[in-house]
Each structure stands twice: as C-alpha cells, then as structure tokens.
Amino acid sequence: MGESRDRGYHHGDLRAALITASFEQLAEVGLRRFSVAAVARRAGVSSAAPYRHFPDRDHLLSAVSAAAARDLRAAILTAADAAGDDPCARLASVAGAYFRYVVSTGAGLHVIYAQELYAVPDDERREHTRALMETVLDLAFAVDVPSYQQAVALVEAIIAVAHGYTSLFTDGFFNRGALSIDATAGRAVAAAHALIRAEHTP
The missing domain is CATH 1.10.357.10 (Tetracycline Repressor, domain 2)
Structure with missing residues (x-):
C-alpha cells in the first residue's frame, strides 16, 4: 500500500515535497509538535517514505x-x-x-x-x-x-x-x-x- 501511495513521486521530488509539507506543518502546529509522521501524512506518502531522504526528525528539520x-x-x-x-x-x-x-x-x-x-x-x-x-x-x-x-x-x-x-x-x-x-x-x-x-x- 505504501508503495502505491508513493509511486507518483519522482525520487528527486520527494525530498522537496517533504520540506514543503514540513513548512506547512510548522505553520500549523509549531516546532514542539513537529513530527516526521505528520509531515508524511501531509505530503500524502507512507510513514516510511521520508526516511529515504532523512534518517530522522532532526535531519529533516535541518533541511527545513x-x-x-x-x-x-x-x-x-x-x-x-x-x-x-x-x-x-x-x-x-x-x-x-x-x-x-x-x-x-x-x-x-x-x-x-x-x-x-x-x-x-x-x-x-x-x-x-x-x-x-x-x-x-x-x-x-x-x-x-x-x-x-x-x-x-x-x-x-x-x-x-x-x-x-x-x-x-x-x-x-x-x-x-x-x-x-x-x-x-x-x-x-x-x-x-x-x-x-x-x-x-x-
């Protein structure tokens, strides 16, 4: 199921999509409630998808x-x-x-x-x-x-x-x-x- 949800993303676009979703998440809930799982949901991908580009929350936040x-x-x-x-x-x-x-x-x-x-x-x-x-x-x-x-x-x-x-x-x-x-x-x-x-x- 996760693979089908992620299929629409080109490999190089997923990283940018996750960063965009991260900004949206920050604007809505702030830094304390920021999470990789919430960003994945907002981007419309599986919870595992962000880890193709970011090993953890801090690395995603660093890119943001x-x-x-x-x-x-x-x-x-x-x-x-x-x-x-x-x-x-x-x-x-x-x-x-x-x-x-x-x-x-x-x-x-x-x-x-x-x-x-x-x-x-x-x-x-x-x-x-x-x-x-x-x-x-x-x-x-x-x-x-x-x-x-x-x-x-x-x-x-x-x-x-x-x-x-x-x-x-x-x-x-x-x-x-x-x-x-x-x-x-x-x-x-x-x-x-x-x-x-x-x-x-x-």
Whole structure:
C-alpha cells in the first residue's frame, strides 16, 4: 500500500515535497509538535517514505532550517532594497520581513537555530544560517554601530521585536483590532525603527 501511495513521486521530488509539507506543518502546529509522521501524512506518502531522504526528525528539520535561512535572507534583502538608501530604514525593514516570513511559514529563528540541530552535520544549513546572520549584521553595521558586540545586540533587539509581533499575531492578540498582516508588519517596522534611532543615532 505504501508503495502505491508513493509511486507518483519522482525520487528527486520527494525530498522537496517533504520540506514543503514540513513548512506547512510548522505553520500549523509549531516546532514542539513537529513530527516526521505528520509531515508524511501531509505530503500524502507512507510513514516510511521520508526516511529515504532523512534518517530522522532532526535531519529533516535541518533541511527545513537551511531552506528557511536561505528564503528569510532573500526576503530581508528584498525588504531592505525596497526601504531605500537610509541605513536605519533598511535595518528596520528586517522586522517586517521577519514578521511576514514567520507568519507564513512558522519557521523563525527558533526553528532555524533549533538546539537539536547543533549535532547534525549539515554544511548546507551552516552555510545558509551564516549568510543570514552576516546579511543582518551588515545592515546593522551600516547604521554606524561602534562595535561588533553592539551590532549583535541591536540585531537581537530587532529580532525580539519582530518575533514578539509574530507571536502576538499568531496567538490572536491583534484580532480585536482586526489588524492585517500588512498593518502588523508596519507596526513591527515602526517599532524597530524607533529602537534603532533611540539607541544608535546621534
């Protein structure tokens, strides 16, 4: 029975289908309830099928982490370009890009840097997560922060703002005001912009 259910997948497509289903699962139930069996059901394959590509949950999650880091970085670069030339606006745009991405995928930094992934030897994930952080730090350095430590602290604060808005939105806090994704993303950007100007500009 399992073979017939999986027959429609080309060998090279199953991996991508499982990663797509993983994002859908994360957006619906979060990291704590993420499981290989649930992903297989969502992808419409047998419970054994994912193990053709991923030996366990952590290896599947590692592949999701790599894809999330890659796609989030692309979203951040797009948002920064749309924000124009002002370094503060470009850095603040990270909050909106992060909010939009995590609301749609469920894969924030808590997934990208999940503790259980540290022991998984995955060069692709490490390359994409490093590139993501370098991109955000470059945006922070552009607002003339005086040290690496302060750039990291600023990035942490902006991500905390963005993640806070994401959590409040997904938990329904903004339903009372019926705020849209666009409006909430705008609030996250405004909060990040205020933080940047208060802490790191003359």
